Amino acid sequence: AMKENGDVNAHASLMGVRRMDDFDIKDIQQKKQQAEQKRNQQEVDLRENHPYFDTPLFLVGRETKLRKICELIVNAKYDYVLRDPDTGKKVKSKYKQLHKLLGLVTYLDWVMII
Structure with missing residues (x-):
């Protein structure tokens, strides 16, 4: 060495x-x-x-409710983990791949894609 x-x-x-x-x-x-x-x-x-x-550069401050609501809307995603409401266990789905695909990006991104 x-x-x-x-x-x-x-x-x-x-x-x-x-x-x-x-x-x-x-x-x-x-x-x-x-x-x-x-x-x-x-x-x-x-x-x-x-x-x-x-x-902040905009009229909406960092900790305002309006800003938090906007962040929730922008970051909203499809939750593909399906659970039984009674037992709380995961439910097997035939369309697991499709559910995972839908959950990859946010709703806002899907609107832009389509």
């Missing part, structure tokens, strides 16, 4: 490989944490420098 400095080690043991894997995982975790900190710092900077950074 070749090291980072170019040395060749013919007797690479399994323990050495494991240590490198552990190092890689720790390195990835560290990079992830640094990226998250950078993102958070950028958001803080934007909030300080731009007072309207987090305000």
Whole structure:
């Protein structure tokens, strides 16, 4: 196995490989944490420098009932899991593939497709 400095080690043991894997995982975790900190710092900077950074562009605010109703309409999908109302168990369906196909996209997308 070749090291980072170019040395060749013919007797690479399994323990050495494991240590490198552990190092890689720790390195990835560290990079992830640094990226998250950078993102958070950028958001803080934007909030300080731009007072309207987090305000909606439209007349409808983020937490209004109208906006939540619109989100429900836009994200509505067909639920293809059929359950018996009495027992709560799944009901076997002959048209399972069709039900799954209908449940893939939202109703709004189906309107645009058709």
